[in-house]
Amino acid sequence: MKDVIVIGSGIAGMSCAVRCAQMGVHVTLVSPFPSERSQSVMAAGGINAVLPEPEEGDSIASHIADTLKGSGYLAGEKAVTGLCEGAGGIIAFLERIGTVFSRDASGRPMRRAFGGQSHKRTYYCGASTGKQIVSALVMEVRRFEAAGLIERKLRCCFHSALIRDGACYGALLFDETSWQLISLCADALVIATGGQNALFGKTTGSTQCDGYAAGRLFMQGAVLKNLEFIQYHPTTLETPQKKMLVSEAARGEGGRLFYLENGRRVYFMEDKFGPGGNLMTRDVVSREICRTGKEVFLDVSFLGRKAIDERLPEVRDLCARYRGIDIAKDPIPVVPSVHFFMGGLAVHLNHETSIRDLFAIGECASMYHGANRLGGNSLLAALYSGFVAAEEIAARPGKESWPDFSGDLKREEAALKLGMSSESSFPVMYIRDMLAETMRDHLGIVRSEESLAKGLEEIDYYLSVAERIRYDSSVLPYFNYSITGILTIARATLQCARARTESRGAHIRSDYPETDPGRQFATLVSFDQGGCRVWLDKEHIYES
DSSP, X not given: OOEXXXXXXXXXXXXXXXXXXXXXXXXXXXXXXXXXXXXXXXXXXXXXXXXXXXXXXXXXXXXXXHHHHHTTTOSOHHHHHHHHHTHHHXXXXXXXXXXOOOBOTTSOBOEEOOTTOSSOOEEOOTTOHHHHHHHHHHHHHHHHHHTTSEEEEESEEEEEEEEETTEEEEEEEEETTTTEEEEEEOSEXXXXXXXXXXXXXXXXXXXXXXXXXHHHHHHTTOOEEOTTOEEEEEXXXXXXXOEEEOOTHHHHTXXXXXXXXXXXXXXXXXXXXXXXXXXXXHHHHHHHHHHHOSOEEEEOGGGOHHHHHHHOHHHHHHHHHHHOOOTTTSOEEEEEEEEEESOEEEXXXXXBOSSBTEEEOGGGEEOSOTTOOOTTHHHHHHHHHHHHHHHHHHHSOOOSOOOOOHHHHHHHHHHHHHHHHOOOSOBHHHHHHXXXXXXXXXXXXXXXXXXXXXXXXXXXXXXHHGGGOBXXXXXXXXXXXXXXHHHHHHHHHHHHHHHOOSOBTTBEESSSOSOOGGGOSOEEEEEETXXXXXXXXXXXXXXX
């Protein structure tokens, strides 16, 4: 029986594990926390698909066209076609395992409008689509656990991949219980660790998703792609703890953005883009909010309390709990915030990275979204990518033997102990906080050469002291050993943004405000003797 290790137990990781188990492949599912604590549970809006009896005029071809256009034409047609054609099967699978979609009076699944879409095709489960899907997948995983096909390893973090001669043979894991490294071999390793939220500190996502896995794999030879494309969600609620997502469902139900000028409401998105202006793609709405230079509000009060209670209960509760706002009476103050990372590990159509038998799925893989992701496509891509990787792994022959990795284990154990005993004036959490400040200051919605260069200077300094950072006994060793990988992917991200001298999708340069037709290619970056080599994928090596 073949063995696969899946790092991350959110929707992408669980979908891959379940599909592997269905085909008789044994899975070790690794994560520091139970799936119920994954970022996936935070996805509220819905999942895109064109099902039988779509909205008049809608089609799979239209879904494909909307996705390609929204991506700034950087998402590849082959990948997007597979994603959109596979959406109906994904919905059928979710319903089969117990996901309960909201239905109308006739019993048909209900759909709503999301930004950048020409038709209503986002299906949802009340205000908790992510929670519903996670719950259904957890039960399916447990079924295969009982059958001996899935084994969970909780309280474990990814440390590094086991690589020889360009091929992956498994992973080193850090066990938070014993504080020891574990060597685990397998026929394939799948990374499903989400985006790089911790690079920016307060975002809409979970700081469990810190980019370390992608950064460490980058240092081990994996190619990264499109790191400069970082989606700012236009509507979030500022709280002392984090930026709370005000779901795009609020605008999908008719919510209107405005600012006040001389006491008068200015509906700036409608003034510029017409009646559908509030549902432009997220990059466009975030940019326009930034350009107003004013406090912006989102109004849904005109819907009435009954409709709000039925359609937007999570937004209602969020605003009441954290800011004391009754959205049936008053508008919501909103600000853009980092929300999703289109860039990540570069993968081929089968989700294999540049390292053989190393796969990446979900948000940590750069695949379906190009320069900007459409709302409702993230849950679809998480599930679909997990299925694609699983089917590729199941179709391959298993490994006949494994190299001896005992030396790797000893070397990494020694490095871990050295890190715990190092001394400097900077604790690791201080450097992480400084990194977040640097990224917010220099990789915001609008970038420039001067700002990006300054950001790189600051990251280079943090890297120069990373080996001497003081071990912080108040945090787990993971936070200490992970800092170099996190700083490295931060530097690579700034390098990619500096190299793309145009504005496209979520990447906006004040010094290069136009889109350059000659740069309609992905950005690739590889680790080169401690630095970064950045180039355009003109040969479509990673055709997506």
